[in-house]
Amino acid sequence: MGPVAWTWVLVAASFALYALAGLWGRARTTSAYYVAEKQVSPLLNGMATGADWMSAASFISMAGVVALLGRDGSIFLMGWTGGYVLLAVLLAPYLRKYGKYTVPQFVGERYYSRSARGVAVVCAVFVSFTYVAGQMRGVGVVFARFLDVPVERGVLLGMAIVLFYAVMGGMKGVTYAQVAQYVVLIAAYLVPAIYVSIMLTGNPVPQLGLGGRVSAEGARVLGVEPGVHLLQALDRIGADLGFGRYTAGTRPRIDVLFSTLALMIGTAGLPHIIIRFFTVPKVRDARASAAWALLFIALLYTTAPAVAAFARAGVVQSLNGKRHADAPAWLADWERTGLVRFTDRDGDGVMRVSGDPARNEVRIDPDVLVLANPEIAGLPPWVVGLVAAGALAAALSTAAGLLLVISAAVAHDLVKGMWIPRVSERGELAWARGAATVAVLVAGWLGVHPPGFVSEVVALAFGLAASSFFPVLVAGIFWRRATREGAIAGMLSGLAVTTAYVHWFKFWHPELDGPAHWWLGISPQGFGTVGMLVNLAVLVAVSLRTPAPPQAVQDMVTNLRYPREPVRPAPAPTALRVGDRR
Amino acid sequence: MERDRRDAYWRANLRTVAAILAIWFAVSCGAAILFADALDAFHLGGFPLGFWFGQQGAELVFVLLVAAYVAIANRLDRAHGVFED
Numbered sequence: 001m002g003p004v005a006w007t008w009v010l011v012a013a014s015f016a017l018y019a020l021a022g023l024w025g026r027a028r029t030t031s032a033y034y035v036a037e038k039q040v041s042p043l044l045n046g047m048a049t050g051a052d053w054m055s056a057a058s059f060i061s062m063a064g065v066v067a068l069l070g071r072d073g074s075i076f077l078m079g080w081t082g083g084y085v086l087l088a089v090l091l092a093p094y095l096r097k098y099g100k101y102t103v104p105q106f107v108g109e110r111y112y113s114r115s116a117r118g119v120a121v122v123c124a125v126f127v128s129f130t131y132v133a134g135q136m137r138g139v140g141v142v143f144a145r146f147l148d149v150p151v152e153r154g155v156l157l158g159m160a161i162v163l164f165y166a167v168m169g170g171m172k173g174v175t176y177a178q179v180a181q182y183v184v185l186i187a188a189y190l191v192p193a194i195y196v197s198i199m200l201t202g203n204p205v206p207q208l209g210l211g212g213r214v215s216a217e218g219a220r221v222l223g224v225e226p227g228v229h230l231l232q233a234l235d236r237i238g239a240d241l242g243f244g245r246y247t248a249g250t251r252p253r254i255d256v257l258f259s260t261l262a263l264m265i266g267t268a269g270l271p272h273i274i275i276r277f278f279t280v281p282k283v284r285d286a287r288a289s290a291a292w293a294l295l296f297i298a299l300l301y302t303t304a305p306a307v308a309a310f311a312r313a314g315v316v317q318s319l320n321g322k323r324h325a326d327a328p329a330w331l332a333d334w335e336r337t338g339l340v341r342f343t344d345r346d347g348d349g350v351m352r353v354s355g356d357p358a359r360n361e362v363r364i365d366p367d368v369l370v371l372a373n374p375e376i377a378g379l380p381p382w383v384v385g386l387v388a389a390g391a392l393a394a395a396l397s398t399a400a401g402l403l404l405v406i407s408a409a410v411a412h413d414l415v416k417g418m419w420i421p422r423v424s425e426r427g428e429l430a431w432a433r434g435a436a437t438v439a440v441l442v443a444g445w446l447g448v449h450p451p452g453f454v455s456e457v458v459a460l461a462f463g464l465a466a467s468s469f470f471p472v473l474v475a476g477i478f479w480r481r482a483t484r485e486g487a488i489a490g491m492l493s494g495l496a497v498t499t500a501y502v503h504w505f506k507f508w509h510p511e512l513d514g515p516a517h518w519w520l521g522i523s524p525q526g527f528g529t530v531g532m533l534v535n536l537a538v539l540v541a542v543s544l545r546t547p548a549p550p551q552a553v554q555d556m557v558t559n560l561r562y563p564r565e566p567v568r569p570a571p572a573p574t575a576l577r578v579g580d581r582r
Numbered sequence: 583m584e585r586d587r588r589d590a591y592w593r594a595n596l597r598t599v600a601a602i603l604a605i606w607f608a609v610s611c612g613a614a615i616l617f618a619d620a621l622d623a624f625h626l627g628g629f630p631l632g633f634w635f636g637q638q639g640a641e642l643v644f645v646l647l648v649a650a651y652v653a654i655a656n657r658l659d660r661a662h663g664v665f666e667d
Contacts, residue, residue, distance in 0.1 A: 066637075071618070074636030078610050081641045085606045088648045089599045093655070207638055211627040229628030247633045249618065257615050264610070282666045287655055291648045298641045305637040561592050567663040 003375075006385030007146045014184050014389045015161050018396065021176035022165025030428050033170030034101040034408050040175055040279040046292020048178035049276045051185060051397035053080075053267075053297055055131070056138025059185060059394035062301075064366030066308035070238075070246040072256060073308065079260045081294065081301050083267025086470075088290035091268060092277040094477045094560045096286035101278065102405075103271040103469065104413045110476040112553050113484040114418060119491050121413045123468045124271045128402040128409075129442070130461040131272075135399040136447025139392060145337055145371065146388040152448050158396060159444040166400040167436045171279060174400045181393035186300060188390020192374045192383050193303050196310045199377060201230055206306035222317050234313050241316065243355035246309070252515055258526030265532050266462030269470035272401040275408070283563035311369040314376050319362055320353040327351070330375035339365040403439050410435035460502045463524070467494035467531025475539055477561070480554045486543030494535030501527045591662035598654050602647050609635065609643045 001009070027033040040048070058080065066073030098106050104124055108117025136155050143154025165173045190206075197209035200218035214233055219226035224233040234246040244250060267273065276293075277286045318328065324342055334340040341363045342351060354360040371391065374383040411432035416423050423431070468491050475482040475490075502524040505513040515521050522530065548554070613621060618632030626634050659665035 071633050071636055074614055077637055078614060078640045081644050082610050085644050085647050089602050089651055211629040213628065231628050247630050253615060257611055260610065260615065284656055284659065284666060287652045291652045294645050294648050298645050302638045302641050562664045563659055563666050564664050566587055
C-alpha cells in the first residue's frame with residue numbers, strides 16, 4: 001500500500017474510534033454533558049487533558065517554529081508546559097473543590113456578581129473561538145495535502161465527526177474520544193522521531209539523540225564527519241549558510257522572558273483546560289491529573305526540539321545545492337500547496353538555502369516540517385499515514401474541548417444563569433447541544449474562510465487568558481479580601497491594556513512592530529504578562545478601597561482550601577500500637 | 583483548636599506552593615533564559631547547558647515539581663485530617 005492508501009485507512013479507523021467513544025459516552029444529564037459526571041480517573045483525565053491541550057499548533061507547527069528559532073524556540077517549549085505547574089498548585093485542586101460546571105460560574109459566585117460572570121463569559125467565548133478556527137483550518141490542510149481532498153471538504157468531514165461525538169457525548173463522550181486521540185497523536189509524533197533519531201545518531205531516544213553524536217549513516221545523510229555532536233554539526237551548517245548558531249538565542253532576553261511567562265500564565269487561564277479538572281471524583285485526583293497531564297504533554301514537548309533539529313539538518317542537506325529538476329517527490333507535493341516555494345534567483349536551476357533573505361531561494365513554511373518529516377527521511381508509507389491521523393487527532397481533540405466551553409458558556413452561564421433560570425434539565429441540555437452545533441458551524445466557516453490574522457489573534461488569545469482569568473481566579477482562592485469591584489476593574493483593565501497593545505502593533509501600526517518600538521522591548525506576544533500584572537495591581541488596589549466580600553463568600557473561599565472538613569486527629573499511631581500490645 | 587488545625591494546614595500548603603513556584607521560576611526564567619548564556623559554558627553531553635534547560639531540562643523539572651506537589655499535598659492532607667477517603 002502507498003502513503004495515500006495508508007492515510008485513508010488510518011484516518012478512517014481513527015475517526016470510527018472517536019465516533020464509537022462518543023456513542024459509548026453519550027450524555028443524558030447536564031452533569032454528564034458538562035463534567036462527565038465527575039467520574040473520570042486521574043490517569044485517563046491526564047491523557048484527555050494532553051489531547052485537549054495539544055492542538056494543531058503543537059503537533060504541526062511547533063517543531064517547525066523551534067527549527068526556525070533555535071534556542072529561542074524554548075519560549076514555546078517552556079511556555080506551553082510550565083503553565084501546568086501553576087495549574088497544579090494554584091488552581092486545579094481548589095476549583096475542583098468548588099465543584100460546579102464552568103469558569104464564568106466560579107467567577108460569578110466568588111465575586112457575587114452577574115457582571116463579573118458576564119465579563120468572564122465574553123472572555124471564555126472569545127478565547128475559545130480564536131482557537132477553534134485554527135484547529136478546523138489544520139484539519140482542512142491535512143486533508144488537502146495527504147488525501148487530495150479540497151480544504152473545504154476536509155473541514156466539512158472534520159466538522160461532521162466533531163459534531164457527532166461532541167454534541168452527542170458532551171464532556172463524557174469527548175473525554176473518551178480524547179483518550180483515544182492522545183494515544184494516536186503521541187504515537188504519530190514519537191514513531192517518526194525515533195526512526196530519524198536512530199538514523200542520524202543511532203540512539204532510539206530522540207531526547208538523548210539530540211545531545212548525541214552523529215552516527216556513520218547520519219554523517220552520510222547530513223554531509224558531516226561521523227562522531228561530531230549533532231548540535232555542533234547543526235551550528236556549523238547554520239553558520240556556513242549565514243543563519244547564525246542554532247544553539248544561541250537572538251531575541252532580546254527581556255522579550256523571551258515575558259513571552260514565556262505570558263504563555264505559561266495564559267495556559268493556566270484557558271477555560272477548556274481548567275474544566276478538564278472538574279471531571280475527576282476528588283480534589284486529590286485533580287492534583288494527580290495535573291501530574292499525569294504534564295507528563296503526557298512533556299513526552300511530546302521534549303521530543304519536539306529533537307524533531308526540530310533533525311528536520312532542520314535534514315531539509316537543508318537534502319535541498320541545498322541540488323538541482324530543482326532532480327528534487328525528491330515530497331518537494332513537488334508541498335510546492336503544490338504553496339507552503340514551499342522555490343525562486344530561482346540566479347536562474348541556474350540549483351536550489352540554494354541561505355540565512356540571507358536576498359539570496360535564499362527556497363522558502364519553507366514552518367508548518368511543513370513535521371508533516372513532511374517522514375517523507376523527507378524516507379520512512380515507510382504507514383508512518384506517513386500515521387502522522388496525518390495524529391495531526392487530525394490533535395486538531396479534533398482540541399476543537400471538541402473548545403466547543404464544550406462555548407456550549408457551556410451559552411447554555412449554563414447565559415441561558416440558565418441569566419436568561420431563563422428555571423430552565424429544565426432537558427431544556428438546558430438542548431440549549432447546550434444547540435450552542436455546540438452553532439459553534440461547530442461557525443468554526444467550520446472560519447476554517448474555510450480563515451481571517452488573514454489567525455496567528456496574530458492566537459497571540460491575543462493567550463494574552464487575554466493571562467490578563468483576564470488568571471489573576472482573578474488565583475486571587476479568588478488565595479485572598480479572601482478580593483472584592484467584586486476589584487475583580488471587575490482588574491479584568492477590564494488587564495483586558496484593555498493587552499488588547500490595546502496587541503491591536504496597536506498588529507492592526508493599526510504593523511509597520512512599527514519591532515523591538516525598537518516595543519515598550520521596554522516586550523513584544524505583543526509577551527504583553528499578556530504585563531496585562532496580568534496590571535490586572536493584579538488594580539484588583540488589589542480596588543479591593544482594599546471597597547467593602548469586604550459578604551461573610552458567605554468568605555466562608556466559601558475558606559471551604560475551597562480544604563479537600564474536606566477536618567476530622568478529629570486519630571491518637572498518635574505509635575502510642576496506639578504500644579497500648580494494643582499490652 | 584479546630585481553627586488552629588485548619589490554619590496550620592493552609593500555612594503548610596502555602597509554604598509548599600511557594601517553594602515549588604520558586605524552583606519553577608528559577609529553572610524556567612533563571613537557568614533557561616536569564617543565565618542561559620553563562621550556563622552554556624558548561625556542557626551536558628552534546629548539549630550546551632543553558633540550551634538544554636530551555637529545550638528539555640525545564641520541562642523535565644516541571645514534571646518532577648508537579649509530581650512532588652502531589653506527594654507532598656497528599657501527605658499534608660493525611661497529617662491534618664483533610665484526606666478524602
